[in-house]
Amino acid sequence: MNFELSTEQKLLRESAKSMVERDIQPVMDEHDQNTPLPKEAMLRIYEVLARQGLMAPRLPEEDGGGGFKMLDYGLMFEMLPPEIALSLLGQECTIARIFAESTKEQQDRFLPDLIAGRKICCTGxxxxxxxxxxxxxxxxxxxxxDSLVINGSKIWITNANICDIMNVTCNDGIDENGRGRLRRVVVERDVSPFESGEIKCLGIRQGHLGEAHFNNCRVPxxxxLGVSGDAAKVLTLTWNGNRPLVGLTAVGLAQKAFDAALEYAGIRKQFGKLLGGHQLIQANLADIETLIVTSRLLCYSALDAMDNGQRAxxxxxMAKRYATTACEKAISEAMQIHGAMGIGCETGLEKLYRDVRMLPIPDGANNILAMIQGRELVNIDAFR
Ligand SMILES: Cc1cc2nc3c(=O)[nH]c(=O)nc-3n(C[C@H](O)[C@H](O)[C@H](O)COP(=O)(O)OP(=O)(O)OC[C@H]3O[C@@H](n4cnc5c(N)ncnc54)[C@H](O)[C@@H]3O)c2cc1C
Known part of the structure; x- marks a missing residue:
């Protein structure tokens, strides 16, 4: 067991950090913080991510992917702003899902533009x-x-309003166990138009969370994709990868809040001395650091387990549930160290707090994650 990152891993993290500072944050700063970024801005950012192989990190290089280990991908992912992290996750896990469920002909038709970041996709x-x-x-x-006809509505879908392609999870009847049989259909918006809109949310406001409506939508x-019924299996495998990644987005946000609190404790004086000189403030800082480090290590260990062939x-x-909850607490504590400054908009902490609050929901809400972990512990399925 080695807890030290290798030189290559440190370099990956540094290169992701500079990519954000040089090529991503400036594009985001050109636009209103509280409004979803225009599609044109997202495509500029996607081009940057594609150059780093991040559009398809889970696909082997020989299939046009980045061929990343999940842990290495996670190290880079942690550096991304949450708006970009969630959008990328929507894109790249959809690419991974299409790849897993498609024929060579379908891969050649759908994937090149998505992997190059020329088109945006999502899973509904x-x-x-x-x-x-x-x-x-x-x-x-x-x-x-020679068509499929889709009827229904999707909601809370990352990238829904800016996507060119939606991988839509549909109901295709009942399986032999009486459960819904899922079938995935790739809907290309220019061929099979559908309506969509953005949903205003608490946080991650430059990102895209939307709804889509399919009204007799005809698709070739x-x-x-796949054999009807495979979709649930593919969904689960990709969710396992997504969960620690979302946890690392929470870690990235909490780290920013912690850095700000540490700096503030070194300049703000009360009772004649620096805040950082008060024992209880030191305990607060120690608590925040502990929440962040434990979250980060859990997420890294889940990703590492997948790299070692475990389903995990x-x-x-566990990693996602712990990290999103712990990091929300860490940010709240960091705000508290700032007193009233923590709740004002100037320090940016309130944005971190709003953003982190979005994360315990996607890719498995916390109770669901607890029951997935619990099922492994007691070997009883509480879902049925
Ligand atoms: C930022 C963000 C991005 C998202 N991106 C996508 C996307 O790209 N594609 C997509 O398809 N969806 C996406 N979603 C939707 C997300 O997957 C769902 O919101 C999530 O699965 C929970 O569903 P729900 O909101 O309907 O909550 P519900 O299922 O209604 O659950 C409500 C509450 O009850 C709890 N609960 C549910 N069942 C049980 C149970 N059996 N026992 C105990 N507690 C239970 C849940 O934990 C939750 O707290 C996204 C959501 C967010 C917030």
Missing amino acids: TTEPDVGSNPREVKTRVQEDG LENS NGTSA
Whole structure:
């Protein structure tokens, strides 16, 4: 066991940090902090990410991917602003899902533009009445000659309003166990138009969280992925990877708050001495650092487990649940060290607090993650 990052890993992290400072943050700064970035700005950022192989980090290099280890990808991911991190996750895990479920002909048709960052994609599973249990998806797909016809609505979908392609999780009847059979259909917006809109949220406001409506949307039959019924398995595998990555986004936000609190404790004086000289403030800082370090290590260890061939269902669920909760607490504590300055908009801490609050929900809300971990512990499925 080695807790020290290798020289290559340190370099990866540094290069991601400079990429953000040089090529990503300036594009974001050109636009309003509280409004989703225009698609044109996102495409400029995607071009930057694509150059680093980040559009398809989980795909082997021989298939056009970045060929990253999950841990190395995570080290870079942690450096990304949350708006870009979530959008990238929507894009790259959709690419991984399409790759896993498609024929060579479909891969050649859909993937090159997505991997180059010329087109934006997403996965639409959640619906107004269906959240934590995707098996209950109601969006219907029916075959009609050489077309598929889709009817239904999706909500809370990352990239929905700016996507060129949505990988839509549809209901295709009932399987032999009486559970919903899922089928994935690639909807190309220029061929099969659908309506969409942004949803205003508490945080990550330059990002894109939206809804989409399919009303007799006709899609070529050859856009159907996989064998009907495989979709749930592919969803789960990619979720396991996503969870520690979302945890690392929380870590990145909390680290920023901690750095600010440490600096403030070194300049602000009360009772005749620096805040940092008061024992209780030192204890507060020690608590915050502990929350961040434990979160980071859990996420790294889940990603490392996947690199070593484990499925890591429980570990990745634990990492995300712990990290998003601990980092929310860490940011709140860092705000407290700033007193009233912490809740004002000037320090940027309130944005970190709003942003981190978005993260315990996607890719498995916290109760769901606890039950995934619990299922491994007691070997009883509490979901059924
Ligand atoms: C930032 C963000 C990005 C997202 N991106 C996408 C995306 O790209 N694609 C997509 O398809 N979806 C996306 N989502 C949606 C997300 O996957 C769902 O919001 C999530 O699965 C939870 O569903 P829900 O909101 O409907 O909550 P519900 O399922 O209604 O759950 C509500 C609450 O009840 C709890 N709960 C549910 N079932 C149980 C149970 N059996 N026992 C105990 N507690 C339970 C949950 O933990 C939750 O706290 C995103 C959401 C967010 C916030």
